[in-house]
Amino acid sequence: MQITSIDDLQKAKGTGLNQLYPDKPKILVGMATCGRAAGAQRVYDLLHKKAQQEHWDGVVEKTGCIGFCYKEPLVDAIFPGKPRITYGEVTPEIAGALWEELAAGRIPEKQIMARLDMDDMVLNGGPRKFFKGKLKGFLAKTPRYEDLDFFKLQRHIAMRNCGFIDPDNLLHYIARGGYFPLYTTLTTMTPEEVINVVTFAGLRGRGGGGFPTGVKWASCRKAQGWPKYVLCNADEGDPGAYMDRSLIEGDPHAILEGMLIGAYAIGSSEGYIYVRAEYPLAVKTLQRAILSAREAGLLGENIFGTGFNFDIKLNLGGGAFVCGESTALMASIEGKPGEPRAKYVHTVDKGLWNRPSNLNNVETWANVPVIIGKGADWYRDIGTEGSKGTKIFSLVGQVKNVGLVEVPMGVSIKDLVMQVGGGVPENREFKAIQIGGPSGGCIPKEHWDLPIDFDSLWDAGAIMGSGGMIVMDNSTCMVDVAKFFLDFLIDESCGKCIPCRLGLKRMREILEEFSAGKGSLADLDEMESLSEAVKDGSLCALGGSAPNPVLTTLRYFREEYEAHILQQKCPAAVCKELITYTINPELCNGCTACVAECPQDAITGDKKKPHSLDTSLCIKCGACFEVCKFGAVAVA
């Protein structure tokens, strides 16, 4: 279907809405990578096959991830005139039983997580109610999405379509208001007006730096040179962060539309998306989205008959973390090793192939259509003084409700962890939150009232980063965490600047000493001075921020370092050289589970008699600790 006018767009929207909310029952399966990992593909195959075999008068469809990752696989039932019902942890085994009920037109109560009374349709003029009147029976008692602690504080703007549409269906995207902002942009706004709206909205780069997007666009527009390039950074390298993957897999057109609007504002006709090859599904989803936008005439020449041309190429990353840095990313697109260069000439002036280039990340682009569609004032109302809008975080690690959450800027760490995340599992104690990836830092409990926005995180020694938020409890050793990040950065340092290449290695050696109970307090000072040297002496942000995990753990958890150095103790019982595993004979009932698992044959003992562990053979792999159901294996 060609979409070249507002009539075409309206028509597409009508068709799309009929597909989104048909007059017959519909079953949705969350099929982003997280869902698939939990078995969603088998669930979908099963439901789809049943529907076909039984000639069911309904639709079985796939959709993206709504964020409830801890309850995957998710299945939703949308019956006309009924609220949308979300079922959690629908394993293939359960899916069969669920199908029997749904196919018969019944809504079963088992496995229900929540209901949704209306679709708020962020972009498409007001909510769409799913039913009239009052709910009866268990449906009335089923919590609404907004009643769940996990959702109460959330507001989905960038994730507006994730979990609602089939990401491969362009019409679904249009049905929820997509590509209308692009139409408005191309037909009623000048490029300067677009830039003004984005600047006034206060949108800041979501990739980590938090640079004002509108300002960047304006500089690129002013820059001399042709052609100009519009780039999307989808090389999500931060370990513990997956919001970009989820956005791409759930709503790829939002990114394309954002780039189209940006390209118009900047005066560009060529775009690139640099996407991580480790995300095969995201790559495929983007390929399909680009193809369908091209077929519809939304990418290519003379878009909406306005004479505006823009097309996008996809580039697969090579698995180098440093390629998330703008100049390295551009070098990589040019087919070179991804080594950053000094930025005394900005990339907006001389970037890709020495031409003016504007790079924003996935989440930033996904916000753009909403800002145009709803207006800068609407957007400015959300968030804090210096940080407008929402931010997606991947809330992971030692937290009950693991998932993807989009909250307005300014929510406190405490609310995010304790309310949205449901706290730390197994009644262990919250210790710190790691935010900002390898360039960020660990923020301790004392500061958990801190509102999360660009500036307050910066003051606390961390950065917003792309939004990975890893919760740590008292089973996490901070020296080990610092070591972990240094390992990562040593691996990923491109090697161009000596302070980064060698300084980090030396820092790692000192940490190794600490975790072996060696070293002295004087080494802590050496660490600090080395950190400063690495910060000052590195060209790019990778080196410039590399010491952050070490510095913040030193700043907030110095006593833990001192315990390693002075008492040769690892309080969290993680550092292998400082811990011993023992078996408590009073708790051990001689089940032999650990004997079977021990790779060293270090555990001996007869059946039903307390076992003993030979510490001289033990390699501290923790296999016995893991399998013991009686808490008889102790580590200290």
Added chain:
Amino acid sequence: MSVTFKALENILEHYPPSSEHLISALQDVQAKFKYLPPEAMTAVCDHLGVPLSRGWAVATFYKTFSLEPQGEHDVAVCLGTACHVRGAHNVYEKFRRELEITGQEGTTRDLKFSLRQVRCLGCCSMAPVAQVDEEIHGNLSQRKAGHLLRTYRTR
């Protein structure tokens, strides 16, 4: 799979002779042979008109590329932050012991498995995770890791 002229030609015909396609072309070679055979490198560089040294510079810079033949099954264990705090290191060591891999990463003698570390597969909600070929396995423990290898061994 042996490196044939035909197989290389099938890859190279998609790329006009320009240096910007170096990474993409090498990625195709990697996907086809699971590593970069030296003869393929020569062919790619010749075709695109880039010096061989540049080809190797790119190949050794990016993690995607492997210079050694890879095993039948690719076992990528995630050591991202979320997996790390949930004990991925012990799980990785279990894989290493089971597969008798002496270095940090490597391929088994029978070319059945290649073990490697990866930093974040983006499935943090199921940490710790490992990806075997295309399939992701979540909530791993040392014991589950052992099971997992056994199922692939008998496949």
